[in-house]
Amino acid sequence: MAQSQYLTGDASAINAFLDKFDVFLIDCDGVLWSGDHVFDGVAETLEMLRSRGKKTVFVTNNSTKSRPEYHKKFESMGIPSDVEEIFGSAYSSAIYISRILKLPPPQNKVFVLGEAGIENELRTEGIRFIGGTDPSLRRDITPEDWKGIADGSLLDPEVGVVLAGLDWHINYLKLSHAYQYLRRGAIFLATNVDPTFPMNHNFFPGAGSIGAAPLANMTGQKPVALGKPSQAMMDAIEGKFMLNRERTCMIGDRLDTDIKFGIEGKLGGTLAVLTGVSKRADWEAKDAAAVPAFYVDRLSDLRAAER
Numbered sequence: 064m065a066q067s068q069y070l071t072g073d074a075s076a077i078n079a080f081l082d083k084f085d086v087f088l089i090d091c092d093g094v095l096w097s098g099d100h101v102f103d104g105v106a107e108t109l110e111m112l113r114s115r116g117k118k119t120v121f122v123t124n125n126s127t128k129s130r131p132e133y134h135k136k137f138e139s140m141g142i143p144s145d146v147e148e149i150f151g152s153a154y155s156s157a158i159y160i161s162r163i164l165k166l167p168p169p170q171n172k173v174f175v176l177g178e179a180g181i182e183n184e185l186r187t188e189g190i191r192f193i194g195g196t197d198p199s200l201r202r203d204i205t206p207e208d209w210k211g212i213a214d215g216s217l218l219d220p221e222v223g224v225v226l227a228g229l230d231w232h233i234n235y236l237k238l239s240h241a242y243q244y245l246r247r248g249a250i251f252l253a254t255n256v257d258p259t260f261p262m263n264h265n266f267f268p269g270a271g272s273i274g275a276a277p278l279a280n281m282t283g284q285k286p287v288a289l290g291k292p293s294q295a296m297m298d299a300i301e302g303k304f305m306l307n308r309e310r311t312c313m314i315g316d317r318l319d320t321d322i323k324f325g326i327e328g329k330l331g332g333t334l335a336v337l338t339g340v341s342k343r344a345d346w347e348a349k350d351a352a353a354v355p356a357f358y359v360d361r362l363s364d365l366r367a368a369e370r
């Protein structure tokens with residue numbers, strides 16, 4: 064079983080770690096913040112990395128915000144960032160649909176299960192969509208819905224993709240529409256399939272549990288997921304930032320997304336932080352999803368290198 068090196072409190076080990084890499088791919092939920100609470104020392108740690116000539120790229124599976132919306136969140140939390148440094152699963156999904164799938168019209172519309180972040184990234188890529196934050200779907204199902212969904216009169220024949228993400232307003236009506244589109248042959252995509260969502264120092268239902276999993280259960284199909292650990296996302300990041308994978312390290316709080324993403328992406332290293340989902344026991348377990356090369360208690364422990 065691979066060993067993970069503990070760095071907290073060891074300035075020389077942290078310096079050796081930092082010297083190995085030029086680029087840090089940094090997860091958000093559970094690493095920088097928990098909901099609206101920024102972990103101590105995050106802004107100073109990013110400043111330290113940048114002052115040592117390191118490039119920082121923020122790679123999040125959270126599809127509720129677009130890159131510009133995330134940039135605003137960073138600013139509101141006093142974390143210096145550039146919108147070009149942000150790479151979310153909503154963006155990853157939008158470029159997959161527009162540049163890889165490239166479905167011919169008319170059947171190239173997307174039915175969205177998710178929030179504005181997905182809609183804004185689809186719009187940026189010129190992709191037509193329905194569903195999502197449409198207020199007319201935020202209600203109980205009615206006899207007219209049962210009839211119209213069953214006979215197709217309430218369905219849009221131009222839908223060719225169902226994209227499932229983190230949806231704070233999931234309900235029976237939306238799931239029924241999404242299910243019917245999949246039954247009619249629409250392509251099944253997910254921004255990500257994280258089962259849980261770290262928020263306010265606790266855990267809530269994740270994107271994978273509220274959208275993708277119920278639909279997978281109904282259809283027997285597995286969605287193509289475009290967030291971490293998807294290597295389609297890694298390839299897109301490599302292309303955008305011209306990564307030297309050997310000199311790149313993935314920092315994250317979750318083994319089955321962040322750490323697996325770095326390992327399967329053949330990056331030079333992975334660093335786990337213990338402020339989010341995964342704990343040391345998780346990667347010491349026989350059936351560990353992945354084992355990080357290094358770990359710290361919290362991101363700001365890297366500042367020990369300054370002293």
Ligand SMILES: O=C(O)[C@H](O)[C@H](O)COP(=O)(O)O
Nearest residue numbers: 091092123124125260269270
């Ligand atoms: O349910 C989700 O979508 C995830 O828990 C959440 O998005 C994780 O975000 P990340 O840790 O990748 O920033």
Ligand SMILES: [Mg+2]
Nearest residue numbers: 090092093316
């Ligand atoms: Mg995370």
